[in-house]
Amino acid sequence: xxxxxxxxxxxxxxxxxxxxxxxxxxxxxxxxxxxxxxxxxxxxxxxxxxxxxxxxxxxxxxxxxxxxxxxxxxxxxxxxxxxxxxxxxxxxxxxxxxxxxxxxxxxxxxxxxxxxxxxxxxxxxxxxxxxxxxxxxxxxxxxxxxxxxxxxxxxxxxxxxxxxxxxxxxxxxxxxxxxxxxxxxxxxxxxxxxx
Numbered sequence: 001x002x003x004x005x006x007x008x009x010x011x012x013x014x015x016x017x018x019x020x021x022x023x024x025x026x027x028x029x030x031x032x033x034x035x036x037x038x039x040x041x042x043x044x045x046x047x048x049x050x051x052x053x054x055x056x057x058x059x060x061x062x063x064x065x066x067x068x069x070x071x072x073x074x075x076x077x078x079x080x081x082x083x084x085x086x087x088x089x090x091x092x093x094x095x096x097x098x099x100x101x102x103x104x105x106x107x108x109x110x111x112x113x114x115x116x117x118x119x120x121x122x123x124x125x126x127x128x129x130x131x132x133x134x135x136x137x138x139x140x141x142x143x144x145x146x147x148x149x150x151x152x153x154x155x156x157x158x159x160x161x162x163x164x165x166x167x168x169x170x171x172x173x174x175x176x177x178x179x180x181x182x183x184x185x186x187x188x189x190x191x192x193x194x195x
Contacts, residue, residue, distance in 0.1 A: 007049060009038045010067045017067060051087055051139060052195060053108035055080055059171050083108050086142075091134035095144040097153040105172045109142040110194035112187065115158075115165040117149050122181060123164045129184050141191050170194040 006019050011031035018038060020029045029038045050063045055075035062082055064073050073082050086108050095103050095113060104111050114130045116123035127145075134143035148155040148163055158167065158174070168176040168190060176190065 008065065008067050011036055012039060051084070053082060053084070053087065054171055056083055056106050056108055087139045089142070091138055092131060092143040092145050095146045095151075095154075097151045100146075100151075100154055103142070103144060104169050107142050107169070109140065110191060111142045111144055111167075111169040112137075112191055113144045113146055113167040113169065115146045115148050115155070115160050115163055115167065117147065117163045119149075120163050126164055126181055133184055133187055137188070137191065140195055168194065 006021055009018050009020055009029065010016070011018060011034060013036040014031060014034040016031055016033040018029065018032055020038070030036065031038055049066050051066065051069060052061060052063050054061055055078060057080040058075060058078040060075055060077040062073070062076055064082070064084070069084055069087070073084060074080065075082055092114070093103050104113060112133070114127075116127065118124070130143060130145065137143065146154055148160050154160075158177070162179060164179075164181060166178045166182055166187070167174060168178075175194065178190075182190075
């Protein structure tokens with residue numbers, strides 16, 4: 001059996017892990033132990049069925065199977081509890097001066113931060129694209145929005161002199177900054193480096 005084409009589903013009744021070949025996923029698979037119908041797999045974990053997130057204590061990347069996401073997983077390096085609830089925070093996340101460290105620098109996911117202002121017509125027209133990106137990349141990337149007029153400390157710290165402006169953070173560090181408008185596909189390609 002080719003393990004790349006196998007999905008592991010946990011039985012809700014007895015807890016047994018079942019290996020289901022991809023070609024049998026659409027045929028209502030049943031548990032091999034108790035014969036209960038298995039729930040459909042979670043589709044937001046990415047193509048491999050794994051969630052990837054950083055430990056907020058040591059910074060190590062951890063890959064967690066979707067079937068184990070609710071089992072309070074620990075970091076493979078330092079054994080700290082992983083903040084798996086952060087995978088399911090509604091996006092885009094509104095970032096401000098007070099929550100910047102927690103939402104961006106301590107995020108277990110790479111962060112794409114969109115700096116904007118309400119008076120900027122370009123920002124207003126690009127905002128729906130950022131919202132689409134947030135929806136499409138949920139559980140893999142945190143997408144945040146920072147209103148520079150309402151958050152002067154962050155605007156000053158990162159020297160935001162014009163909007164729109166896009167920042168990419170990973171592991172608590174600023175990795176890239178891009179002024180102006182970017183295409184959604186280009187942003188997805190930029191973020192792929194950090195997944």
